[in-house]
Amino acid sequence: MDSLAIITSGGDAPGMNAAIRAIVLSCHKKGIECIGFYHGYNGLIDDDYQTLTPDMVRPIMQYGGTILKSARCPQMHTDEGVKSVVKTLQRHNIKALVVIGGDGSFRGMMALQPHWTGRLIGVPATIDNDLACTDSTIGFSTAVNTATQAIDKIRDTANAFERVFIVEVMGRHSGHIAFNVGLATAAESILSFENCPAQDLAQVKQTLIEQIQTKQQNNHSSFVIVLAENLWPGGPQGLQQALHREAHIDSAVCVLGYIQRGGSPSTEDRILATELAMEAVEAAFTESGVMIGKEQGRIKRSCIIGATEQSKPVDQAIHSVYKLLT
Amino acid sequence: MDSLAIITSGGDAPGMNAAIRAIVLSCHKKGIECIGFYHGYNGLIDDDYQTLTPDMVRPIMQYGGTILKSARCPQMHTDEGVKSVVKTLQRHNIKALVVIGGDGSFRGMMALQPHWTGRLIGVPATIDNDLACTDSTIGFSTAVNTATQAIDKIRDTANAFERVFIVEVMGRHSGHIAFNVGLATAAESILSFENCPAQDLAQVKQTLIEQIQTKQQNNHSSFVIVLAENLWPGGPQGLQQALHREAHIDSAVCVLGYIQRGGSPSTEDRILATELAMEAVEAAFTESGVMIGKEQGRIKRSCIIGATEQSKPVDQAIHSVYKLLT
C-alpha cells in the first residue's frame, strides 16, 4: 500500500484524536505513509492536507476535539463534490481512506464507493451513539460522563430550592444519552423518543404532571427531568410553559449543549478509539465498505450500509431499570 | 448568648455548606446553641428548623448546595412577614441571626433591623460576586472555575469546526463572572455591562462583526464570545440572529446556566467561607448590621447597608488586561 488517508468528519467527539494517533502509529509500524486531510471531506475537495508523523500525534491522546478539524460537507451530496474527492485521492495515490465520524460521514463514504476503487473504512465516532453494529461509539462515554457531572451540579441547586429542573441533553434523534444520563443522575423523569412517541405527548405530559405533584406532596426535595433534544415541541421551554400553564408548576431550564461534545476523553473512549483505529488499519489491507465496531467485547467489521441504515435501540436493560426505579 | 440562628437565603452558592459547618463548630466551641432554619426566611416564618450539632456538619465541607435549603421569600417585603420572623426569633430566644446569602438576603436583614433587637450578621455568598466590601463572595471562585472548564470543552468543538460560539454566563447585572471567565478562557470577545452600555450596543455589534471578520480572514481557528446574562436584547439568540442577519456570520449558542451554581466548592471558596463564618460568630457577640468580608487579604466588618447599596466594579486590572490582549 502506498498511502492511507484519514479524515474526521461531522460533529466532533472526544476520542477522535486518540483514533488519529493509533492510525498514525500503526501506519508507521507498517511502513505506510499516512496523510490527514483537514475539515472532513472539504479537505479532500480542497486538497488541504498534512502528512502525519508519530511525533505529531504523540501528545494528543488526552485532548478533545480533533487536530484534523471537522466539518459538514454539503458538496458531498453533489456529483461534482464526489468527483473532486476522487481526484484528490488518486493524485495522492491513496489506497485506503479511513473516515472517523458518524452517520452523515458514512453516507459520504457510500457516495464515494461507486466512483473510487480504493478501500473505504469507517470508524464510528459520535457522542450520540446512534450507529448500529457497535455497542458504543467513540465519544459516547465521555459525553454521558460530562452530562452526568453537570446534572450532579444542577442537583445541588435543585435540592437547595426543592425545585423542578428540565435538563436538555444531546442525542439527535435517539435516547442513548438521555437514558444513560437520566439513570446515572437518578433523574425523576426521562423523556426521550423511546418512551414518548409523538402521538402520546399529551398523555406523557399528564403523567409527568401527576408524578411531580405526587413527589411534591411527599416533600421530595427536587425533581429532575432529563429531556432528549428535538423531542418536545418548543424544546425545554415549550415543556416548561406547558407545566406552568396546565398545572402551575414552576421549573427551571438548562440546556447542556456543546459542553457534551468536548473535553478530555474518558479512559473508555481512549481505549475504544485505539482499538477500533488499529483494526481499521488492518482492515484497510483487505476490505472495503466496512465499519469497525465493538460488540459484546469483540472487535468486528460490519457492512457500512448496515451500520448506517439499521437503527440501534437503547439498551433494553436500562429501559426496564428506569421503569422499575421511578 | 443563648442561641444563634443561621439561614441560607437567595441563590445557592458553593461554599454555603462550608460556612454552615464553621458556624456550627465555632458555636459548639463557645458553648452556644446553633439553630438552622430551613428555606431562608421562609423557615423563620414557618418555624421550620433543626438544632445543628458538630456531627451533622462534619462531612459537608465538600458539598455544593446547602443542607439548610434556600429560597426567595417575597413575604419579607410585607410587614406581616417581617413580624412573623421576629416572633419566631423571640420564641426561640435567638440572640443573633447569621444570614448567608447575597444582595436580596441582606435587604431582608435591613427590613428586620427596626423590628428586632437581636444581632444581625451577614455572610456574603453568591456566585455573582456583586456585593461591595469584600473582594470575593463565597461561591464566585467555584463558579468561574466551573464556567472556565465548560468553555475549555466548548473550545475543543469551536476549534474543530473553526466556529463562532456565543457563551452566556451568569452574573445578574455585573460582569465579574464574564470578565474573569472570558480572560481565563482566552475569549476573543467579552460582552458585559461594563464595556457595553445599553446605548452603545449598535456600535458594540459593529465592532464585534469586524473583529470576527478580521480573525476569519487570518484563519484564526475559533472565536468565542463570552456574554453576560441580561445584557443583550433577546439574549444570546438575539445576538446570534443579529450576527447572521447583518453579516452572514453563523454562530452557535451555549447558555451555561445552572451548572455554574453547583458543584464541590473550590479550595478558595472553602477557606473563604470558613474564615468569614468564624468571624461572623465573633461579631455576633458585639455588633449588629454588619457584613463580614475579606478585602486585600484582611477579614473585616462593614455596614450591611453599604455592602448592599454600593456597587462593586469589576477589577480594573482585569479590564485593562483584556483590552491589551484582544
Place this chain on the structure above:
Amino acid sequence: MDSLAIITSGGDAPGMNAAIRAIVLSCHKKGIECIGFYHGYNGLIDDDYQTLTPDMVRPIMQYGGTILKSARCPQMHTDEGVKSVVKTLQRHNIKALVVIGGDGSFRGMMALQPHWTGRLIGVPATIDNDLACTDSTIGFSTAVNTATQAIDKIRDTANAFERVFIVEVMGRHSGHIAFNVGLATAAESILSFENCPAQDLAQVKQTLIEQIQTKQQNNHSSFVIVLAENLWPGGPQGLQQALHREAHIDSAVCVLGYIQRGGSPSTEDRILATELAMEAVEAAFTESGVMIGKEQGRIKRSCIIGATEQSKPVDQAIHSVYKLLT
C-alpha cells in the same frame, strides 16, 4: 420474604452507594423490608444495623465510599464468627443477604453457606476488576478514569522535564488497572503480572532500559512507566534504584494509592451498580450462592464459587494493542 439484608465489605469501591440505593428502592417497590448492616460482616456479628428507607438513599447515587461503611472481618475465618453472623440473620428473620464486595467478601459468603438456609447473593464491587463472571466490577471504571486523569497531570511535568516517571497503580494481583490506564495514558511501558512473570524480571528490566535509552536518543520528551502494585521487588522505589544503578537512568516515582478508591462514580459504574443490584433483589427470591455479573452486554447469574476461584485475564485485545503501539 420478610427481610433482606445488605452489607458492603472489603475495599470500598465507587458505585457501592449506587448499588445500595437500587437495592433499597427495589425492595421498597416489592414491599420487602431492607436492613443495612454496618462495617461489612462485623455489623452482622455485632448486630450493628439500620433499616433503610427510600429517603435515606435518594441522594447517594453520586457519592463515593459507602454509607454502610466497610471493613475486613478476620472473625469470618473462625467458626465462632460465622455462627454469630447466622444468629443475627436469624434473629432479624432475614431471608436473603446481599453482599456487595470483592473476592474476600465472597469467600465470607461461602463460609456462611453451610450454616444458614437463607439466600446468599453477591454483587461484585472492587476497583481491581479481578473477579470472573463479569466483564467489569463496580468501581473499576471510576478507578481507571481517576488514575488516567492523574497520569495526564504527571505527563505535564514529565514532558516539561523530559523525564522518566514510574507510576504505581492499584490492582492487587492483576493488571486490569495497569493495562487499561497504561493504554489510555499512552504510557511508554506497562509492567504488570501478565507481561512480567517473576522469573523474567531481569530480562524485563533489560528491555526497559533499552527502550528508555532508545527514546532518549530520539529526543522523545518523556517516558511514563505504569507499574502494577505488588509486582516489583522493593516496589517502584526498587525499580527506580535498579534503573539508576544499572543504567544511570534518573526517574521520579509516584504512587497513586488511595485516590483510586474514592470519588464520585463514573456514569458507567452508576449504571452497572444499579443494574446488578436490581437483579440481585430479583435473584434473592429464587436462588442462592450466585453472583450477579454482566458479560457481553447481558446481566447474568453465576455460581459464587466460580466467580471467586476462576481467574480473569486482562482483555487480550488490550494486551495486543499495547504490544503493537509501543
Place this chain on the structure above:
Amino acid sequence: MDSLAIITSGGDAPGMNAAIRAIVLSCHKKGIECIGFYHGYNGLIDDDYQTLTPDMVRPIMQYGGTILKSARCPQMHTDEGVKSVVKTLQRHNIKALVVIGGDGSFRGMMALQPHWTGRLIGVPATIDNDLACTDSTIGFSTAVNTATQAIDKIRDTANAFERVFIVEVMGRHSGHIAFNVGLATAAESILSFENCPAQDLAQVKQTLIEQIQTKQQNNHSSFVIVLAENLWPGGPQGLQQALHREAHIDSAVCVLGYIQRGGSPSTEDRILATELAMEAVEAAFTESGVMIGKEQGRIKRSCIIGATEQSKPVDQAIHSVYKLLT
C-alpha cells in the same frame, strides 16, 4: 528594544503556559520580537531556542506544564555557565530576559546580574507559594485545588473504613499547601513546619496520638492528617510506624506527589499569570532586577533579592482558623 527572551525554570507550575502566552501576545502588540529558550537556563547555555509567534501560544492557556520545557541548571552555579548565558543573550541582541520560575530560578538571575547589562525580570511561578512579595505564586491555586480534590476522594475511603490516613502534600520547606489544603479538606490534623518545630516533634506526636484516641472513642468516622513533605523524619512512613509502635494506631499512607504539579490551571492561576506576565513586559522597558507580584489586589514590582531572601509565612488567619476548628 530589539528582543525579549523568556525561559521557564525550576519545577513546572500550572499557569506557566498562560504566562508565556501573555508575554508573547504583549510583545507582539508592542512590536518586540520574543524568543523562547528551552529547558530553563540550559537553553541559554546551549542556544536552544525558538522565536515565538501569537499563533503558537493561542491555544496554550488551558494546559499544564510549559511549552518551553523546564529544568534545573547546576551550571548556573559556575562562572563558566553564567558567561555562556551572557554570550547567548548578547549574540541574539536580547535586551530583557523574563524568568518564569521560583526561588532557584531567581538566584540564577542574581548570578547573571553583575555580568549582563540587559534587564532581568522575574515572574513568580511555583506551586509551593514560597516567594515573598506576592500573595500567591502562579500554580499555587491549581495545586491546592488538585490536592483538595484528591483528599476528598481519600476521605471517601477513610470514612468507609473509619480509618486514619496520613497524606503527604508538597511545599518544599513551607506549609502554604499543607495549611490551605488541610483547612479545605477539614483535615483533623495539619503537620507542617509552622506548627511543628523540629525540636518539638516528640510533643507533636504525643498530642496527635491523644487527638486520634479521643476521636476514636467518640466514634468519629475518620481521621486525616495532612503532612508537609520534608517535615517528618522518615517521611509519612516514619510517622505511620511511630503511631503504630507507640500507640497501636493503624494508619494508611498516601503521598500525593507529582499530580500536584500538573493539570489544567485554575481560573485564578490563569488570570494571575496573565496579569503578572503583562506587567513583566511593561517593566522590561524601564527596570531590572525586579519580580512582578500581586499583593492585596495590586500588581507591584519588588526587588528580586527581597522576594527570594525574605521568608513568607503562612497566612495568620488560616493558622488561627485551623486552631479554632480542631
